[in-house]
Amino acid sequence: MSLYEVPITKLSGIGEKRAALFRKLGIETVGDMISYYPRSYENWSDTTDIGNVQPEEKCVVRGKVMTPVNTIRISGGRTMAKLSISDDTGYLNLVFFNNKYISSMLRYGETYLFMGKVAYDKYGYQMVSPEFCKVTEGDTITPVYHLTAGLNNHMMIRAAKEALSMLPQTIHDPLPDDIRKRYDLCNLSYALNNVHFPTDLNAMEKARHRLIFEELLVLNLGMRMMKSQSHEQTAVHLLEDHTAEFIQTLPYELTNAQKRAISDCVADMRDKPSPMNRLIQGDVGSGKTAVCAAVCYHTVKNGFQAAFMAPTEILAQQHFETFSAMFADTDVRVELLTGSMTAAEKRKTRERIECGESDIVIGTHALVSESTAFCRLGCAITDEQHRFGVAQRARLASKGEHPHVLVLSATPIPRTLGLIIYGDLDITVIDELPPGRTEVDTFFIRTDKRDRALGFLKKQVEEGRQCYIVCPLVEESEGVDELQNATDYAAELMLGPFRDISVGILHGKMKPKDKEKVMAQFAANEISILVSTTVVEVGVDVKNATVMMIENADRFGLSTLHQLRGRVGRGQYKSYCILVSDNKGENTEQRLGVMCRTNNGFEIADMDLKLRGPGDFFGNRQHGLPQLDIADFSDTETLAQSQEAAQTLLRFSPDLSDGSLRALRAKMRRLFAETENTMN
Numbered sequence: 146m147s148l149y150e151v152p153i154t155k156l157s158g159i160g161e162k163r164a165a166l167f168r169k170l171g172i173e174t175v176g177d178m179i180s181y182y183p184r185s186y187e188n189w190s191d192t193t194d195i196g197n198v199q200p201e202e203k204c205v206v207r208g209k210v211m212t213p214v215n216t217i218r219i220s221g222g223r224t225m226a227k228l229s230i231s232d233d234t235g236y237l238n239l240v241f242f243n244n245k246y247i248s249s250m251l252r253y254g255e256t257y258l259f260m261g262k263v264a265y266d267k268y269g270y271q272m273v274s275p276e277f278c279k280v281t282e283g284d285t286i287t288p289v290y291h292l293t294a295g296l297n298n299h300m301m302i303r304a305a306k307e308a309l310s311m312l313p314q315t316i317h318d319p320l321p322d323d324i325r326k327r328y329d330l331c332n333l334s335y336a337l338n339n340v341h342f343p344t345d346l347n348a349m350e351k352a353r354h355r356l357i358f359e360e361l362l363v364l365n366l367g368m369r370m371m372k373s374q375s376h377e378q379t380a381v382h383l384l385e386d387h388t389a390e391f392i393q394t395l396p397y398e399l400t401n402a403q404k405r406a407i408s409d410c411v412a413d414m415r416d417k418p419s420p421m422n423r424l425i426q427g428d429v430g431s432g433k434t435a436v437c438a439a440v441c442y443h444t445v446k447n448g449f450q451a452a453f454m455a456p457t458e459i460l461a462q463q464h465f466e467t468f469s470a471m472f473a474d475t476d477v478r479v480e481l482l483t484g485s486m487t488a489a490e491k492r493k494t495r496e497r498i499e500c501g502e503s504d505i506v507i508g509t510h511a512l513v514s515e516s517t518a519f520c521r522l523g524c525a526i527t528d529e530q531h532r533f534g535v536a537q538r539a540r541l542a543s544k545g546e547h548p549h550v551l552v553l554s555a556t557p558i559p560r561t562l563g564l565i566i567y568g569d570l571d572i573t574v575i576d577e578l579p580p581g582r583t584e585v586d587t588f589f590i591r592t593d594k595r596d597r598a599l600g601f602l603k604k605q606v607e608e609g610r611q612c613y614i615v616c617p618l619v620e621e622s623e624g625v626d627e628l629q630n631a632t633d634y635a636a637e638l639m640l641g642p643f644r645d646i647s648v649g650i651l652h653g654k655m656k657p658k659d660k661e662k663v664m665a666q667f668a669a670n671e672i673s674i675l676v677s678t679t680v681v682e683v684g685v686d687v688k689n690a691t692v693m694m695i696e697n698a699d700r701f702g703l704s705t706l707h708q709l710r711g712r713v714g715r716g717q718y719k720s721y722c723i724l725v726s727d728n729k730g731e732n733t734e735q736r737l738g739v740m741c742r743t744n745n746g747f748e749i750a751d752m753d754l755k756l757r758g759p760g761d762f763f764g765n766r767q768h769g770l771p772q773l774d775i776a777d778f779s780d781t782e783t784l785a786q787s788q789e790a791a792q793t794l795l796r797f798s799p800d801l802s803d804g805s806l807r808a809l810r811a812k813m814r815r816l817f818a819e820t821e822n823t824m825n
């Protein structure tokens with residue numbers, strides 16, 4: 146039996162209640178625990194002499210207990226235990242709160258390793274509540290895991306240890322021997338044991354490298370197999386170019402980049418044997434929607450239907466309104482299909498789609514549900530903003546007979562990453578903004594300047610403009626409810642600085658209909674200040690909005706910040722972005738500094754990849770790829786190697802059906818579970 150079939154409750158100390166917490170982290174089975182890799186490590190062997198400790202720095206010291214533990218009662222019924230340790234270079238005080246076992250755990254005259262942050266006050270240097278272990282046990286590197294409220298790192302360590310002990314003596318390695326030899330990769334058993342509990346730093350590097358390689362290889366294999374599929378023949382040939390007549394109706398002149406994007410699509414769809422498979426990548430506000438509308442019109446006028454799938458209800462609604470207005474004077478019938486419509490509305494809409502009474506269908510993932518069928522789908526468009534990804538794209542396309550596929554994406558992706566994410570697409574870049582746009586001025590402020598910033602927002606509103614405020618981002622582990630947080634924050638503003646201003650709230654937990662209502666009120670300028678969680682991030686287009694203020698800006702990735710900032714500066718008014726953060730870390734200064742320095746999405750995306758640590762790039766799954774466990778795209782060398790290896794393997798066995806590759810094929814299927822039916 147595979148360990149992926151053994152429930153986590155088989156591990157000692159994990160009952161149903163605790164298992165629910167593990168499940169929150171995606172760990173359901175013993176196998177899941179083994180592939181729940183540490184996010185970082187603590188190196189207990191890297192000790193600092195007590196005489197050299199620095200305030201505010203986290204370090205490990207090796208010290209002998211020089212005083213008995215002195216426990217006293219302090220306010221609130223709490224206890225405080227104090228003791229001193231020393232080495233040849235100095236003394237250090239240790240303080241523990243509410244731990245009655247300390248005096249039995251730390252024995253006078255014995256030596257231990259202590260890890261913690263050092264503070265300096267009038268009593269000298271001290272460490273508060275350090276972690277500690279006996280010297281003999283401590284000469285190792287210990288894993289640090291992502292946690293959730295109720296689970297601590299010790300519990301995770303215990304579970305990982307026991308899970309690993311259940312691995313059989315010999316485990317089958319999915320990587321073929323010759324690939325392992327060629328790229329100098331350790332075997333799977335070594336990798337799994339050392340990724341959790343490395344014997345030394347070198348072993349840890351080796352283990353991680355091997356697992357990253359394997360994961361990128363599996364990803365590459367999946368993407369490549371998908372690409373080979375897109376070479377199927379298409380029956381959708383759009384021979385007549387109808388785009389010029391549509392462009393004429395627009396109230397503005399298209400930029401050259403927009404024109405180029407349209408003609409790339411027209412050429413792809415004309416007479417090539419295989420369907421168009423193109424990505425249009427354009428920075429925020431570059432006018433991708435008009436390009437998309439031209440492609441839809443062209444498709445419809447050639448006798449086919451077009452489907453346009455957006456990542457959120459708000460965006461689908463917005464695109465629907467834009468399209469309806471654009472096509473108002475034509476005979477093109479535009480339809481909206483979203484999950485929040487009533488069952489009856491959905492049924493009627495689906496009937497119209499199926500019998501060909503609708504020409505352009507705009508919607509959310511409701512478009513790809515089983516019950517949606519098209520009469521003659523000619524072009525499937527997904528507005529990805531990195532949220533959809535390969536699975537949904539393939540599912541939408543499967544609603545027609547090899548229809549043309551167009552993908553829109555706003556956040557520019559660094560080349561290395563793009564190769565994987567969009568390895569299966571041809572790319573057109575819209576590298577020009579519509580004329581008359583002025584750069585958004587960006588400022589980074591500390592919270593002590595927030596009041597001044599709010600005053601500035603108020604002034605903008607008095608001048609007739611509108612503003613967005615992205616409220617502090619809460620993390621689940623902080624135990625704060627998103628809804629409560631957004632409401633409290635908005636209430637504070639409404640009672641305080643914005644007493645006389647109409648403030649609206651938008652957050653992820655609201656019903657789609659309510660969200661739409663708030664957005665419509667904002668679009669109509671009935672709401673002047675929109676307090677929101679990141680739901681405004683994608684595509685929202687309100688030209689009158691001139692300020693984007695973002696609280697806890699350090700908690701967002703740069704690409705997300707860039708997306709958010711792209712919500713302003715979309716019309717004729719000078720616009721501003723205010724990033725608020727009290728995080729004093731060097732990285733924060735650097736990252737937010739990049740935002741203040743440039744409005745160029747590509748530059749920002751590159752910096753984002755460089756500055757974020759391994760794993761973080763996957764933080765909010767913006768990329769639309771399957772969820773990866775360990776890979777880090779900033780390691781371009783491993784990326785290149787895995788690409789080369791994928792090519793070699795597919796040359797040897799194009800569908801990975803060879804017996805030696807079966808395990809890799811299974812892994813690929815698991816990673817792309819959603820696309821499985823399209824990859825058989």
Ligand SMILES: Nc1ncnc2c1ncn2[C@@H]1O[C@H](COP(=O)(O)OP(=O)(O)OP(=O)(O)O)[C@@H](O)[C@H]1O
Nearest residue numbers: 397398399400429430431432433434435555579684
């Ligand atoms: N050539 C143009 N000249 C003037 N205005 C334009 C032009 N093209 C588009 N616009 C306007 O610019 C705004 C942004 O366009 P659009 O919403 O298509 O951008 P986008 O590329 O989809 O951006 P985002 O990714 O931020 O949603 C819209 O209000 C649109 O009407």
